[in-house]
Amino acid sequence: MSKEKKLRRVPDAVYRIDIWFFKFFDLFSNPRQLLKKIPLKEGMTIVDYGCGIGRYTLPVAELVGSKGKVFAVDIQPLAIKTVKEKVAKQGLTNIETILVDSYNTGIQDSGIDIVLLIDTLHMVEDCDALFQEIYRILKQDGFIFMDKGHLKMSRAREIVESTDLFTIVECWSREMLAAPKTKQ
Ligand SMILES: C[S@@+](CC[C@H](N)C(=O)[O-])C[C@H]1O[C@@H](n2cnc3c(N)ncnc32)[C@H](O)[C@@H]1O
Numbered sequence: 001m002s003k004e005k006k007l008r009r010v011p012d013a014v015y016r017i018d019i020w021f022f023k024f025f026d027l028f029s030n031p032r033q034l035l036k037k038i039p040l041k042e043g044m045t046i047v048d049y050g051c052g053i054g055r056y057t058l059p060v061a062e063l064v065g066s067k068g069k070v071f072a073v074d075i076q077p078l079a080i081k082t083v084k085e086k087v088a089k090q091g092l093t094n095i096e097t098i099l100v101d102s103y104n105t106g107i108q109d110s111g112i113d114i115v116l117l118i119d120t121l122h123m124v125e126d127c128d129a130l131f132q133e134i135y136r137i138l139k140q141d142g143f144i145f146m147d148k149g150h151l152k153m154s155r156a157r158e159i160v161e162s163t164d165l166f167t168i169v170e171c172w173s174r175e176m177l178a179a180p181k182t183k184q
Contacts, residue, residue: 005126006101007075015078019053031055034118035063037175038145043067044113047105047137049130050074050120051097054083060116061095071112073098073105103129107137110183115144121156122149131163138180147175 035056040046042065048057051072061070072083072095080099087095098105103126115134124130134144144166148156153174160166166178 005103005129007103007125009075009077009101012076012078015076019078019082022053022055026055032059034147034175035059037172038114038116038177039143040064040114045069045071045111047071047073047107047112047115047134049105049115049117049134050123051083052076052079052119054079054086054095056116056118057083057095058086058090058092061092064094066094068094070095071098071105071107072096073100075100103133105133105137109136110139112137113139113142115142115146117144117146119147119149121146121159122151127159128163131160131165135163135165135180135183140180140183142180143169144178144180145175146178 040060040063044064045068046060046064048060048070051057051074054072057070057072064070072080074080077099080097083095083097115138138144157168157171157176160168160176160178164181166180168176168178170177
């Protein structure tokens with residue numbers, strides 16, 4: 001499957017159910033807790049891949065500060081619209097949204113410090129294309145922080161290792177941090 005193969009979107013009506021689920025879920029959980037595991041620093045450039053309604057995008061934008069930047073990437077127009085509305089409401093200036101329809105984000109080569117891939121892996125149809133794109137946009141000393149989504153952790157690890165593009169440097173029960181192998 002090529003990077004340009006068009007991705008399938010769900011209808012807005014279906015996606016709205018996801019949005020309500022996350023709003024309800026966040027009454028009992030705090031997305032900021034997970035961010036403590038990520039080596040985020042002020043001034044970093046981050047990609048929130050599969051950003052959804054920005055549950056991580058906005059807290060990360062606060063943590064990297066005005067000298068940093070977050071690209072919020074999603075295939076769902078309603079997700080991107082929701083993030084844009086939150087950004088406008090909070091007056092944040094360091095978030096750029098990207099509505100993708102393929103595995104090409106259009107982000108420049110080797111400019112990203114950390115890619116987040118949270119609760120998204122299980123939805124990805126072509127993991128090779130996704131990880132090639134993540135590898136392309138990450139700096140040599142960058143990281144991908146991801147969780148297993150709805151997969152088993154062993155399967156998530158297998159997917160990452162089979163790309164031969166990343167080395168897993170830290171692993172928790174549901175998440176892992178991986179570094180890109182040496183770029184040519
Ligand atoms: C379950 S949601 C999680 C959203 C967010 N990461 C969170 O944890 O709150 C997964 C998101 O990934 C998006 N997604 C799925 N496949 C994608 C792809 N290939 N590229 C970009 N976004 C994708 C979906 O549209 C959805 O918004």
